[in-house]
Amino acid sequence: MSKRLFVKGNEAAAMGAVEAGCRYYFGYPITPQSDIPEYLSRELPPLNGEFIQAESEIGAINMLLGASATGARAMTSSSSPGISLKQEGISYMAGAELPGVIINISRSGPGLGGIDASQSDYFQCVKGGGHGGYHIPVLAPNSVQEMYDLTMHAFDLADLYRTPVMLLGDSVIGQMKEALIPNPRPVRELPAKGWAVRGKSGAEQRVVKSLFLGDGELEAHNWHLHAKYQVMKEKECISEEYETADARLIVAGFGSVSRIAHTAVTMARAEGMKVGLFRPVTLFPFPEQALAQAAARAGKVLVVELNTGQMVEDVRLSVGAAAQVSFYGRPPGAGSLPSPEELLEVIRKNYEETAR
Amino acid sequence: MQQVFKRPQSLKDVQTHFCPGCHHGTIHRLVADAMDLYGVQDRTIGVASVGCSVFLYGYFDIDVVEAPHGRAPAVATGVKRARPDSFVFTYQGDGDLAAIGTAEIIHAANRGEDITVVFVNNTTYGMTGGQMAPTTLVGQKTSTSPYGRDKSKDGSPIRMAELMAQLGGVAYSARVAVDSPKHVLEAKKVMREAFGYQAQGKGFSFVEVLSACPTNWGMNPLKANARIGEEMIPYFPLGVFKKEEA
Numbered sequence: 259m260s261k262r263l264f265v266k267g268n269e270a271a272a273m274g275a276v277e278a279g280c281r282y283y284f285g286y287p288i289t290p291q292s293d294i295p296e297y298l299s300r301e302l303p304p305l306n307g308e309f310i311q312a313e314s315e316i317g318a319i320n321m322l323l324g325a326s327a328t329g330a331r332a333m334t335s336s337s338s339p340g341i342s343l344k345q346e347g348i349s350y351m352a353g354a355e356l357p358g359v360i361i362n363i364s365r366s367g368p369g370l371g372g373i374d375a376s377q378s379d380y381f382q383c384v385k386g387g388g389h390g391g392y393h394i395p396v397l398a399p400n401s402v403q404e405m406y407d408l409t410m411h412a413f414d415l416a417d418l419y420r421t422p423v424m425l426l427g428d429s430v431i432g433q434m435k436e437a438l439i440p441n442p443r444p445v446r447e448l449p450a451k452g453w454a455v456r457g458k459s460g461a462e463q464r465v466v467k468s469l470f471l472g473d474g475e476l477e478a479h480n481w482h483l484h485a486k487y488q489v490m491k492e493k494e495c496i497s498e499e500y501e502t503a504d505a506r507l508i509v510a511g512f513g514s515v516s517r518i519a520h521t522a523v524t525m526a527r528a529e530g531m532k533v534g535l536f537r538p539v540t541l542f543p544f545p546e547q548a549l550a551q552a553a554a555r556a557g558k559v560l561v562v563e564l565n566t567g568q569m570v571e572d573v574r575l576s577v578g579a580a581a582q583v584s585f586y587g588r589p590p591g592a593g594s595l596p597s598p599e600e601l602l603e604v605i606r607k608n609y610e611e612t613a614r
Numbered sequence: 615m616q617q618v619f620k621r622p623q624s625l626k627d628v629q630t631h632f633c634p635g636c637h638h639g640t641i642h643r644l645v646a647d648a649m650d651l652y653g654v655q656d657r658t659i660g661v662a663s664v665g666c667s668v669f670l671y672g673y674f675d676i677d678v679v680e681a682p683h684g685r686a687p688a689v690a691t692g693v694k695r696a697r698p699d700s701f702v703f704t705y706q707g708d709g710d711l712a713a714i715g716t717a718e719i720i721h722a723a724n725r726g727e728d729i730t731v732v733f734v735n736n737t738t739y740g741m742t743g744g745q746m747a748p749t750t751l752v753g754q755k756t757s758t759s760p761y762g763r764d765k766s767k768d769g770s771p772i773r774m775a776e777l778m779a780q781l782g783g784v785a786y787s788a789r790v791a792v793d794s795p796k797h798v799l800e801a802k803k804v805m806r807e808a809f810g811y812q813a814q815g816k817g818f819s820f821v822e823v824l825s826a827c828p829t830n831w832g833m834n835p836l837k838a839n840a841r842i843g844e845e846m847i848p849y850f851p852l853g854v855f856k857k858e859e860a
Contacts, residue, residue: 282696308695312688313721320685320718324661324692327679332696350682455677455693457657457700465671467662467680 260439267405268293268432271361271425272301274409275333277443280359281307282332284321286314286340289373290429291363294335315340319347319360326351326358327466329454331413335361338379339370341387348422349388352483353468355453357416359409361425363432366590375428375514376590380568383426384541391480393487395423395494396541398512402436408539410443415494417448419486426541428564430514430595490543497545498537501527502552505534507609508581510549510573511562512538515596519562522601531609541569546576553581560608561585562601564594584608622646624655626675635835637825638666638734640792642673644802644823645705645732648809649676654701659693661686663715665707666740684715687722690729701812703730709739712748712772719774723818726783730812730819732805733774736827737846744830748772751849756830771849775822779855785817788854791824793842797852804854816858824850 265273272294275283283302285295299309308325312318318334325332336344341362351358362383366376383396395415397408405427412423455464470476500520502508511519516537526533536552536559538545553559553573559581561570570585577583586604588594621627624646632638649655658676662668664683671678681689686704694702711719711733719731738756739745746759749771753762763771775789786808790801801823808819824846828838 282692284692310691310695310725313717316685317688317691317718317721320682320688321692321695323681323685324679324689324694325696326692327689328659328693328696328700330696332692346682347685350680354680455659455679456697457659458675458677459656463671463675464677465680466678467671469668469680 260441263438263440264435265402265438266293266433266435267402267427268363269297270402270405270438271335271409272297273440274406275359275413276301276305277440278331278410278413279443280331280333280413281305282325282330283307284310284312284318284325284332284334286312286318286336288337288340290365290432291335291337291361293432294361315343316347319344322358323347323351323356326356327455329451329456333359333361335363337362338364338367341379341382345388348394349390349392350468351422352392352394353390354466355420356422356466357420358422359412359416359425360422361409361427363427363429365429372591373429374590374592375430375564375595377428377513377515377564377568378590379426380541380563380565383424392483393542394421395419395490395543397423397425398539398541399425399427399431400513400516400537401431402434402438405431406438406440414446414448417451418446419490420453421486426513428514487543494540495543495545495548496539497548498539499548499552500535502534502536502556504532505556506532506558506612507605508534508536508552508556508559509562509605510536510538510559512541512569515562515564518596518598519601521598522605525598525602526605526609531605533605533609538569544572544576549573549576550578550580553577556581558582558584558608558612560605563587564590622650624649624674624676626673628673630673631669632666633829635826635828635838637736637792637823640798641732641734641823641825642670644805645703646674647802648805649701651806652809652813654813657699658701658703659697661690661693661702661704663704663706663710665710667705667707667734670705684710684713685718686710686715687718687727687729687731691722691725691727694727694729703732703809705732706734707740708733708735708737708747708749712774720781723778723820724781724783726785726817728812728815728817730808731821733820733822734825735774735822735850736825737771738827738830740827740830744827751845773850775820775855778820783818784820784856785858786811786819787856788820789822789824789850789852791842791847791852793824793826793839
């Protein structure tokens with residue numbers, strides 16, 4: 259039996275990275291994710307790995323680009339303003355089809371904003387973020403256990419699809435301590451990295467690049483990337499459902515707020531309301547089909563987010579005319595995290611409207 | 615009959631796209647010569663930067679990673695740390711290295727990354743059409759300094775080789791020119807010396823190369839070549855500014 263640990267979400271992600279075989283980390287201090295570089299600065303050198311505290315977020319993402327280009331498993335982490343700076347490098351990595359894991363323990367904005375739990379960077383993470391119309395898989399853990407498990411999964415997805423992968427959490431998920439069972443990394447068959455630079459060694463030259471100037475080259479490259487996104491949509495969607503089978507109202511939320519919504523749904527059930535919870539675990543690819551099915555059964559979806567309405571757009575696209583969609587948001591800031599009672603009240607109101 | 619001159623093995627047998635009178639071809643040759651000297655072609659990973667030299671993977675027969683504008687030293691850091699057995703160099707222009715990539719070059723140098731940086735200084739942004747660079751000389755007219763670079767508003771041209779020499783992590787820093795056979799031979803010696811530092815694992819080496827951009831200077835190749843000696847070398851003196859002993 260695996261041991262049971264009591265650790266922070268940020269530490270769990272760093273542990274997951276080490277278990278996944280990541281030996282190269284490049285980062286820059288920013289709250290609320292600094293436990294990750296602190297942990298890895300301690301743990302990687304004894305494993306013959308490399309830790310660099312970079313001169314900037316831009317430096318860190320480009321070190322990741324370089325290490326990934328050699329085929330090594332490598333990672334960086336940051337928080338919202340730092341992720342903004344990394345967008346250039348993420349776009350280049352997406353264009354050059356380089357794997358790599360980016361952990362984003364997001365904070366509130368815009369600008370310097372604050373350090374409170376926030377989901378205001380859904381658009382930035384899920385809709386591309388940098389220039390060039392690309393997507394990267396975005397995973398949204400809602401527990402310390404998932405910080406560990408999904409970080410390992412992120413490395414596999416990155417290698418399988420040759421893409422940067424982002425783990426999106428916030429201070430609630432990154433800073434809270436919970437029980438963690440550090441299971442060994444699941445074995446997944448992955449393609450050989452025949453594209454990685456290594457020094458020619460007498461073989462064919464390898465070039466890792468995102469510049470395509472030949473007639474039709476870049477268009478073909480973009481369709482190739484698009485085709486990968488379609489495969490991800492088919493194969494890589496993850497979502498979790500709670501009490502949705504007979505629900506008349508589905509509450510939809512991801513990450514930290516889904517934990518609060520889970521409690522609120524349980525309280526609503528105790529009051530006899532047929533309410534369920536739908537939690538997207540992958541934000542890209544968005545679990546459109548699973549949500550559409552649950553929503554069609556229920557007839558109504560209440561989206562709850564720690565922002566003024568972002569994921570709700572993907573929910574509306576997913577359910578179409580099959581269900582009514584309403585939204586409840588708390589933009590980030592000190593004291594803005596909703597309580598289960600607050601969400602229960604919103605559920606009551608929405609449930610009563612469906613009963614009418 | 616004895617062969618006294620041939621294409622370096624590290625260069626492909628192709629024509630370059632560079633403008634007439636451009637010195638990138640000469641500098642490519644010097645870099646390839648140094649690679650051949652140490653026999654490192656097979657374990658070299660080059661880092662291409664944004665500018666006219668981005669296509670170096672078309673000319674060097676080596677593995678290459680393309681970096682975002684200015685970020686080549688950070689990319690090279692990641693490559694070298696993950697593959698310490700490889701031979702890593704960046705090839706960057708003055709806009710790339712001395713403007714948008716200032717933070718990356720300073721800190722890669724200061725960490726003493728075991729890489730070699732080839733810095734091509736032609737006092738202008740070549741690929742984008744001849745705009746003012748951080749190395750543009752005071753008074754020099756470019757497409758974004760139509761009245762000439764004004765020291766009071768645009769600052770003075772940055773002397774990178776001297777600046778590099780101040781950093782603790784730098785083992786070797788020099789400036790050369792390629793405007794005459796004499797200077798090319800000197801440049802060849804310096805390039806070999808710089809790559810030698812990495813070949814022996816002695817740390818960060820930096821070579822600034824003064825070169826011509828006849829197209830964007832609005833000069834024919836001969837006049838452009840002459841400008842290096844007349845205007846650039848007086849401000850950007852040639853020499854070895856740092857040479858750490860083993």
